[in-house]
Structure formats: C-alpha cells, structure tokens
Amino acid sequence: MSEPAAHTASTNERRRATVLVYSSDARMRERVRGALGRRPAPGLEIELVEAATGAELIARCDLGGLDLTILDGEATPTGGLGLARQIKDEIDDAPPVLVVVGRRDDAWLATWSRAEGVVHHPIDALQLTDMVVDLLTRGADVVMPGD
Numbered sequence: 587m588s589e590p591a592a593h594t595a596s597t598n599e600r601r602r603a604t605v606l607v608y609s610s611d612a613r614m615r616e617r618v619r620g621a622l623g624r625r626p627a628p629g630l631e632i633e634l635v636e637a638a639t640g641a642e643l644i645a646r647c648d649l650g651g652l653d654l655t656i657l658d659g660e661a662t663p664t665g666g667l668g669l670a671r672q673i674k675d676e677i678d679d680a681p682p683v684l685v686v687v688g689r690r691d692d693a694w695l696a697t698w699s700r701a702e703g704v705v706h707h708p709i710d711a712l713q714l715t716d717m718v719v720d721l722l723t724r725g726a727d728v729v730m731p732g733d
Contacts (some may be wrong), residue, residue: 600631608637609658621711627719640664652681659687670699682721
C-alpha cells in the first residue's frame, strides 16, 4: 500500500525556479513574462523577477538564489552580453545565462559572454520556453537555437 503513496508524491512534485529577466525595455521584459508564464512545462513552476538596470541585475545576482538569468543583449546603456560576462567573472556559483540578441550574426557574442544559451529578437515564445526549460532541467553546455 505504501507504493502508490510514494508514486503519487513523486508525480505531484514540482520544481520551483527563480528566473531573473534583465532589460532596460519594459516591453521586452513583459514579452518574456508573457512567453514563459508561471508554468512553462509540466512539473516546473517559475517565479520571474525583473531588473531594468545593470546595477539592479548585479545586486540581485549578489543575493543568490537565482536558477537562471535572461539578459537582453540590446539593453542600454549596459548590454546583456557584457553583463553576462561580468556575472560569470564576478559571481561565485553564477546562475546559467540566456542572452537575447538582435541579430543572428551576434550569436557568436554569446560564446564570448559565456552564456549557456542564446535566442534572437523578436521573442519567439516557443523557442524561448524550450530554451528556458532546457537550461533549467539540463543546465551546463551552451545551447544554440536551431535554424
């Protein structure tokens, strides 16, 4: 009789993740929020927190507890690509980074910035969601979107 209870507990478990979205553009942050929602995949619930400036982003990263950061490479005056590299250089146990770049030709900058993933503007909800779920469930290696 204890087996069904154990099985029920494991299937009802949800993974909770905190994802920070950085952009100087409130519309871009809203697009990410709308694309991901609160439950981007079965068993995965996310809390989105936002940063509109580079200083806010770094301060929030210093606090820890982030499972993923999504950074706008087109943000001004401080772009997400430079901030991604700064996070990787300066934050112990830095969270994985997903950058959003404006042009496909800029994807190589994700490698320079040490981001684990890259997607392109304009935000494609399915592509972004797949990338976020992949990074939150697998982690580590750089993930490039398919053409």
